[in-house]
Amino acid sequence: MFDKILIANRGEIACRVIRTARRLGIRTVAVYSDADASARHVRMADEALRIGPAPARESYLSITAILDAALRSGAQAVHPGYGFLSENADFAEACAAAGLVFIGPPAAAIRAMGSKSAAKALMEKAGVPLVPGYHGEVQDPNLLAAKAAAIGFPVLIKASAGGGGKGIRIVTQADDFSAALASCKRESAASFGDERVLVERYLQQPRHIEVQVFADRFGNVVHLFERDCSVQRRHQKVLEEAPAPGMTPERRAAMGAAAVEAARAIGYVGAGTVEFICEPDGRFYFMEMNTRLQVEHPVTEMITGLDLVEWQLRVAADEPLPLAQEQISLRGHAIEARVYAEDPSRGFLPATGTLSHLQTPAEGVHVRIDSGIEEGDAITPHYDPMIAKLIVWDETRERALARMLQSLGSYRIVGVGNNVEFLSRLVACPAFTAAALDTGLIERERDYLFPASSEAPIEVFLLAALARLLRERHEGRDAHSLWAARDGWRLTGAARRVLVYRHDDREERVLVTYEAGGYRLECGGRSVQACGELGPRDELRAVFDGSRLNATVVVARERRHVFLHGRCWVLAAVDPLVRRAQGREAGGGLAAPMPGKVVALLATPGAPVERGAPLLVLEAMKMEHTIAAPAAGTVKAFRFGVGDQVSDGAELLDFEVAPA
Structure with missing residues (x-):
């Protein structure tokens, strides 16, 4: 058995391999990019070595950087995990050439299955049943379209080197085949460095x-x-x-x-x-x-x-x-x-x-x-x-x-x-x-x-208020000062206050009256006698009119995340004296739904487009997301070009809605 192995991966699979290796008495070496310098797998391993900047192509996909780390560490073998280089035959061969054991199949087996087309040819010879389709090497778009027509729609276009659900398109009619093929090839090239595809009959309810x-x-x-x-x-x-x-x-x-x-x-x-x-x-x-x-x-x-x-x-x-x-x-x-x-x-x-x-x-x-x-x-x-x-x-x-x-x-x-x-x-x-x-x-x-959003029950607002009151009481005790106590005591009688919370567009006021041993809370026509305890991880053991209710209320800035009965309700705490603006003004642009890179511009500025027409393709986390026209109108101008990186919420283009 090995004394030391290097794990050429990150995240949960790296941690998973470390656990077994530790049980077997094997030392582990983690590798990390700049984005993962303090990641959990780095903290868990016996050793850790930097292999490059955040982009995977310059770190976790760099055969040179990983082999250099393995040799410097004195590891005897390399576990590739899954994803990244785990199914890369060149990497398996490079490990062997460097005198390292690749903890995976032989390079020849990886190559045999690395191309879905070649793999299906092998399986056909071995007598393993195959889905009807085209698995050949010729990639001419006209040929692929003809093969799809011969198979019969719907068909599945699939990246030959694909995996993880990437590089797949379902096409239900011939008119859509060309655009789907181009999109599939782009995603395949970006994810696997190989734009070859195969075409198969799409099975219904498989x-x-x-x-x-x-x-x-x-x-x-x-x-x-x-x-x-x-x-x-x-x-x-x-x-x-x-x-x-x-x-x-x-x-x-x-x-x-x-x-x-x-x-x-x-x-x-x-x-x-x-x-x-x-x-x-x-x-x-x-x-x-x-x-x-x-x-x-x-x-x-x-x-x-x-x-x-x-x-x-x-x-x-x-x-x-x-x-x-x-x-x-x-x-x-x-x-x-x-x-x-x-x-x-x-x-x-x-x-x-x-x-x-x-x-x-x-x-x-x-x-x-x-x-x-x-x-x-x-x-x-x-x-x-x-x-x-x-x-x-x-x-x-x-x-x-x-x-x-x-x-x-x-x-x-x-x-x-x-x-x-x-x-x-x-x-x-x-x-x-x-x-x-x-x-x-x-x-x-x-x-x-995907049900329509539902209204938060009154208990959610009551729990948010009770959690705040209990935190204030705890903080007052920690202050070691009678003047800092937040117990509601008043010389002239019971103290009262109002706490306001908003869920979506709905706002609720919780009227709080301090009582001996707890509080009287009134909200939405309901009045309860409340008391409870807060745990160290924001667990709330609430008692409303003698009935116990367990929840968790987490404070994140002005938001209150109330976990109750398997759901999370997010409330905004509203200061009645200083109300914040609700929502933001709509602009004439279409925003990026997440950080990513622009990979295609599909509309011509100045030309009219119909509602739902594809305007721009954004690649994020190795997947393509198409930005479509929200209504009939005109793209006035694109704010980014192909290859540009955009941040979450960035306005991608100026769009003018056609007059009714």
């Missing part, structure tokens, strides 16, 4: 099921059962679970055998995932093979009781697989939810900011959290905006669902937009609980998953 495989250098290949990854947004996974609901023993055996055959066909070694797309009648087709550990590997670990990173390390150290196929068993059900800094209501746009407050569910046998983020850390536009992976396990799917809902309800995130409430709705969605799974579930269930 399930995305993948099989975890492992192989060693002695010819042993096993599978560790399947995972269902059907619940996706923008072709990226949101929830994963193992085993796949409704999977019969016969189909599990068939898919497992096909996955093992796929691994054997390319002389695979190490951890890999064979992804299948499945039709409602049970037919399954090879989609791609990921030649690395997957983000969702924890659900497999939870149902098998195995540490897949440990298996990677042992196989890379030339040990045989720890278990044979018949020794691997499955128990219970596991679900993983990806907690992201993003705004589901705005098309899941990534969010940035500093995690000023972060509380997570308690970990244990049933609950696991994999994260590279701690309170005080920043989510930057440079890398994937994942905050954590929340994984739960229980004996049955129903019990695992209940645990997931409970755990999501325990999350407290302040400082950056996030998808926790969306995940709670998704887990509770009747279609998901009934296991009616396919890749279109989120879009199909939009009415349930």
